[in-house]
Amino acid sequence: MDWILPLLLSLSCAAGVPLSRAASGQRNRLLLISFDGFRWDYDRDVETPHLDQLGREGVRAKYISPPMLTMTSPSHFTTISGRWVEDHEVVHNMMYNAKTNLKLPHQKTLTRSEWWDNGVLPLWITAQNQGLKTGSFYFPGGAVNYGGQAVNRVVVEDPRPANETEWKQNIDTVLSWFSEEDFHLVTLYFGEPDRVGHQKGPDHPDRKTMIRLIDRTIGYLRESIARLHLSDSLNVILTSDHGMTTVKKRPEVEELVLNKYLNLVKLNSFEILDYGGFGILTPRPGKEQDVFDALSKAPNLTVYKKNEFPESFHLAKSKRLPPIVVVADLGFNLNSRFIVYVNKGDHGFHNSEMDMKTIFWAVGPDFKKNFLSEPFDSIHIYPLMCKVLQIDPAPHNGSLSVTEKLLLLHGGCQRYRVSVALLLTLLCSLALI
Secondary structure (H helix, E strand, O other): OOOOOHHHHHHHHHHOOOHHHHHHHOOOOEEEEEEOOOEEOOOOOOHHHHHEEEEEEEEEEEEEEEOOOHHHHHHHHHHHOOOHHHHOOOOOOOOEEOOOOOOEEEHHHHOOOOHHOOOOOOHHHHHHHOOOOEEEEOOOOOOOOEEEEEEEEEEEEOOOOOOHHHHHHHHHHEEEEEEEEOOOEEEEOOOOOOHHHHHHHHOOHHHHEEEHHHHHHHHHHHHHHHHHHHOOOOEEEEOOOOOEOOOOOOOOOOEHHHHHHOOOHHHHEEEOOOOOEEEEEEEEOOOOHHHHHHHHOOEEEEEEEHHHHHHHHOOOOOOOOOOOOEOOOOOOOOEEOOOOOOOOOOOOOOOOOOOHOEEEEEOOOOOOOOOOOEEEEEEHHHHHHHHOOOOOOOOOOHHHHHHHHHOOOOOHHHHHHHHHHHHHHHHHHOOOO
């Protein structure tokens, strides 16, 4: 029977999983982490030893492209659902109703199911329906119900700025869900470096300080994973929702005040136009062309009729978006009526702009080592996560062919994991005869 052990090792390697896990039929787990507003190049001008090590021990993309819109809620829900914004309909950070003029800020939307639950199932619910245990810590969209179903474990985002100690405590909590309660999927969200990017601008020294803090946090995460003996079973994906750019202000540029080009009161019944680089308008009946023509004369922006969106936007089918959408040129904030705008950095601009690109790292037992991927769209993260979790995805717009090359298991190998596990069990039994 001397041939059995080499054969077992060979089959385990072919399956791409540790021998003990292949034989037992266990599946690896996944921790998805988002650092809000982490631009693709933020680690280029700061020493980040832990992120560098993450890249050597796992995979990294040169950058990834968020969906249109390059905003927190729409982008996060595309990542967790694999659907374009026009399909999942979370079209803004604010919850709004153009008919009633309701406008709710981002924080208040986080527990409003009617804003998020539009018939698209996020990964938490799809995984739970296939027997997995899931949790969400601060992650946008995690604290509501989908068709009456809630995520197994939820902690709603605390809007107050957190310190390094609290970040470590959050990591301890999330990892305990894996180590003590056998969770399969957990999503973890951090509100930085978005806050500092808005308040100080992406080029400010405080942004660099924040990236150093994030790097130390990743170091603490990796140390904790090893201490809890999760290294062989837990995959970690680290990503973000959008980038950040410096807002152009007077006296360098003339601020975009759209009320100078059209009478908002007379021509519009609803608008959100003081929110970074993206704005929406509902013209009064019969005034759509007048609004379009007036805004077309304004500098440093592009105005679109919703039904004439470029196909690459993947927004035209949205029932929730108003008829007129405005996208400012990079760095020009959309201001409607001389509203005081204090942000020194912002997003919401065209997702083709490099300042809107963001990050992707991944490490764990299912990922290659020291692998640099070409850029890809964030929508393709969803089928990758389903592959790692070994679940059947819900309908989605991503493609596994884009991200499968990041895995140790790709092509046909993964399909035989269960069969190999059964064969290993049989051979182990024979070895005892």
